Amino acid sequence: MSMTLVTTRNVSPRIRGFLASVMLEIAAGVYVAPRLSPAVRERAWAVLDEWFAAETDAAIIMVWADPSLPGGLGINTLGALPAGLYAVDGMFLARRDVLFARTGAD
Numbered sequence: 001m002s003m004t005l006v007t008t009r010n011v012s013p014r015i016r017g018f019l020a021s022v023m024l025e026i027a028a029g030v031y032v033a034p035r036l037s038p039a040v041r042e043r044a045w046a047v048l049d050e051w052f053a054a055e056t057d058a059a060i061i062m063v064w065a066d067p068s069l070p071g072g073l074g075i076n077t078l079g080a081l082p083a084g085l086y087a088v089d090g091m092f093l094a095r096r097d098v099l100f101a102r103t104g105a106d
Contacts, residue, residue: 002065004036009079010058015051019044036064045076052078 006019008029016029022044023031036044041064048060059079066074 001035001037004033004041004062004064006031006060006062008058008060011055011060012051012058015048015055015058015060018047018051049078055079 004023006023008015008019008031011029016025019025019031022040023033023036025031041062045062048062052058052060057080060077062074062076064074065072
């Protein structure tokens with residue numbers, strides 16, 4: 001069993017209520033469970049995956065400790081994330097596209 005963290009963005013009350021029934025909501029859209037078994041984590045993710053089809057402009061990220069994976073983290077995602085996640089040399093890196101505004105001084 002390991003610590004599991006779920007963050008949500010723009011999800012329906014149905015998903016928020018489900019997550020609150022499985023985990024503690026420590027901040028708006030942030031859920032944590034200190035000792036969630038892999039079986040319970042997988043069942044919860046299956047429910048989220050099934051219900052996510054009805055969501056619009058939403059995102060869910062689940063993170064848990066797993067020493068066999070890059071960076072020692074397992075990561076599941078649904079929806080468009082604000083940053084891309086990439087496994088590089090045994091760790092995860094997040095990358096955001098940066099847009100530069102033109103100043104007109106060309």
